[in-house]
Every structure is written in C-alpha cells, then in structure tokens.
Amino acid sequence: MDGRLIYLMGPSGSGKDSLIEAAREPLRALNCEIIRRVITRSAESVGEDAIGVTPQEFEQRQRAGEFSLAWEANGLAYGIPVEMDQWLKAGKHVLVNGSRANLRQALESYPTLVPVLLTVRDNVLRERLLRRGRETLEQIDARLARNTLFKDRRSTDSPVHLIDNSGDLADAVNHLLELVRFSAIPDQT
Numbered sequence: 001m002d003g004r005l006i007y008l009m010g011p012s013g014s015g016k017d018s019l020i021e022a023a024r025e026p027l028r029a030l031n032c033e034i035i036r037r038v039i040t041r042s043a044e045s046v047g048e049d050a051i052g053v054t055p056q057e058f059e060q061r062q063r064a065g066e067f068s069l070a071w072e073a074n075g076l077a078y079g080i081p082v083e084m085d086q087w088l089k090a091g092k093h094v095l096v097n098g099s100r101a102n103l104r105q106a107l108e109s110y111p112t113l114v115p116v117l118l119t120v121r122d123n124v125l126r127e128r129l130l131r132r133g134r135e136t137l138e139q140i141d142a143r144l145a146r147n148t149l150f151k152d153r154r155s156t157d158s159p160v161h162l163i164d165n166s167g168d169l170a171d172a173v174n175h176l177l178e179l180v181r182f183s184a185i186p187d188q189t
C-alpha cells in the first residue's frame, strides 16, 4: 500500500521548521520521512535543511520534470523532488513543508494527502518573526499581511487538521505524531 503524504502548512514564523526538526526522529520511527525542498534562497539564509539553487537552476530542474510539486511565494520558488513519489510508492509516509496557496493544486495531484495547518496567535507570531531575525521589518510585515489574507478565505473545502503552536513546541510535536499515527491507518481517507 502507498504511504500517506502529510502536507504541513502554516504562516511564516508559526514554527514549521522547528516542528520538523524536533519531530524528525520520532517521525522516522513511524515510517515517515521529511522531504528536502529545493528553494531559490541563498544558502546563508536557508533556515531549514533545504537545497538552495539559483532561479536558473530551479527552472532547469522544473523543465526536466524533477519536481512533484512546485510553487512560488514570498519572491521565492519552491520545488518538491520527485523522489517523494518513489518513497510513497514504497509505502513510506512523507512529510512536505507545503504552502497554503498551493494546497488546492497539491490535492489535485495527491487527493488523499493529509492537510495539516500549524497556527499561532497573532501577537506571538509577530514576536517570533522579530526574534528569529531572518527577514527585514518590511519582509516581516509582508508575511503578516499574507497571513491575514489566508485567514479571510479558505483555500479548499476539505477539512484541515489544526495544530496550535502558541505554547510549547513539545505539545505541537506530540500532536503531529498523533496525527501521523492516525493517518497511517488504512481506510481513513
């Protein structure tokens, strides 16, 4: 049986990277791998285990059919390597650090994916983005504005699992592991 695609989303600063890192080993124990993204972001500003490429290289890889999913956001291009499909076929579950704007397209290609949205209270989100210090104030404001847009409209009608990360990261990790355990059971789709 194919593995499940766990599609993690959440606003910038909600803690996706932190959650992924903290959950990496326990996820592996649940037969769930985290796929590395290809991003047109300079290596020094990559805050995650991603492959940084130039926009030209990204385009080449995309034209060569190297991505199962791809999208653009915040002035960057993101690609999910086709390796993901081999893992799924082999029965492994795969966690993707996804995009709210791309969810609808992802669902078209992977109708049984498990959508998971990481949420954080507004004031906590701003504080965390400032503390992380990766973006300029202007970029932080743009990310917060993008978040407001998503709050006002749902991108699909399908149910999305919510994980709140306003509190301890360990609670969010446990919640994610629970979801993966539950989603991995056959006939839950």
Ligand SMILES: Nc1ncnc2c1ncn2[C@@H]1O[C@H](COP(=O)(O)OP(=O)(O)O)[C@@H](O)[C@H]1O
Residues within 6 Å of the ligand: 010, 011, 012, 013, 014, 015, 016, 017, 018, 019, 047, 128, 129, 131, 132, 165, 166, 167, 168, 169, 170
């Ligand atoms: N539960 C948490 N409690 C306190 N700080 C957190 C928590 N989760 C994440 N952070 C911090 O918030 C900032 C944003 O987290 P990050 O994982 O980079 O978010 P994202 O990948 O969604 O943009 C980082 O500085 C991270 O250390």
Ligand SMILES: O=P(O)(O)OC[C@H]1O[C@H](OP(=O)(O)OP(=O)(O)O)[C@H](O)[C@@H]1O
Residues within 6 Å of the ligand: 009, 010, 011, 012, 013, 014, 016, 017, 047, 073, 074, 076, 078, 097, 098, 099, 100, 101, 102, 146
């Ligand atoms: O459509 P959205 O849900 O807004 O998502 C847009 C992009 O922003 C995030 O990327 P990235 O990891 O570069 O940003 P972050 O680390 O600041 O979350 C997310 O992983 C998406 O790739």
